[in-house]
Amino acid sequence: MRVGKHLLLILSMALLVVGCGSTEQAHAQSQAQHNNSLTKLQIKLFGPGETAPLKRVVINDQELIQKLYAQAQALPKPQKDRICTMQLGLSYALSFWNGDKLVEMMVANSSGCGDLMLSSGDWRQPDRQFWQVLRQAYDSAAGVKQPDSLAVVRYTDKTQPPLYARVTSASQVQKFLTALHQLPRQADQCAPVGMPFDDLYFFEGEKMLRVQIFKGACKAVRIMSEEGWRTMDQTVEQLLEQTLATTSFAKAIPDRLEMRIAFTKHGQDNGLTFMDLGHNNEELQRVRKIYDVTYALPLLPLRNGNHESCPASGSLKYYMLIFSQGGAWLTTAIAYENCEPVQLNTVGATGIPLRQATQEFWSLVRPIGVQ
CATH class of the missing domain: 2.60.40 (Immunoglobulin-like)
Structure with missing residues (x-):
């Protein structure tokens, strides 16, 4: 399936802001909270284009959290007609908390133009000072030393x-x-x-x-x-x-599904829909049904020696589904509207065959985005 790594990296980056709730909820909480009430920052580190975190740390230094949050909010929007490189780098998913309330979620991406994406869907252009404070915060956090x-x-x-x-x-x-x-x-x-x-x-x-x-x-x-x-x-x-x-x-029986549906045109998203399912029994049953149906999809047959190609550029609507169990990532399924292949991503494995979307798959997935 011809969808470039750079596009998949953009899709993965935007998905990371979902975390613990919808985009609208996180943005509303951000507006309602004064930034000097932040008490905790969670940082998840992601490899290039990956949807499974490499590491998660927690920071409780309120002064440092405040500084990073204020700098992020003050960053300018990206300039139009800018030129970005195609290198792949790490991404940092930031979750700012006030006690047990989520205030804001952001993703800082070191790839390409090094964008920062807020939970509202707003894009910012980080400067050197922002990156210095972010890395200072990440480096100051203790990693897993005594696992439970x-x-x-x-x-x-x-x-x-x-x-x-x-x-x-x-x-x-x-x-x-x-x-x-x-x-x-x-x-x-x-x-x-x-x-x-x-x-x-x-x-x-x-x-x-x-x-x-x-x-x-x-x-x-x-x-x-x-x-x-x-x-x-x-x-x-x-x-x-x-x-x-x-x-x-x-x-594996997933207990959570993070899902993103978006219409993408030349790498820019419009009409984002975020879903985070698995918070009650009804949602759990739906998550597991989608998971089972996805793995039961038939393998995509070759036609004239090749698979059907999805557009590598232009306009397309895509669905990204991330399944996890007990906080452990299981797999990611990526499907594109009007495009047969369904791609199951498993980090560390190569040559995974493409699946063929069925009417049952779409009947389960499509309604989620219009609720």
């Missing part, structure tokens, strides 16, 4: 949904994370892609650290918040199995 639980998402086949397990023994989880940090770094990096592999999510309260473990010919570990890879050894591999022996894997 571990979620494991196991991918075994490109066409099948993943498996899920949860480890709640803090002592076992701590021992395993310590062992991972002690693994040697790879001198000559192989290509750790494909199945099978595990996505591990270490939680310490609100903080989160993601780790990937590949088990194929190239046994490698990637602690997602750091550069490079580490080499898995037999001792740590056995420790992983011992840690997982206290639980059991079952088919």
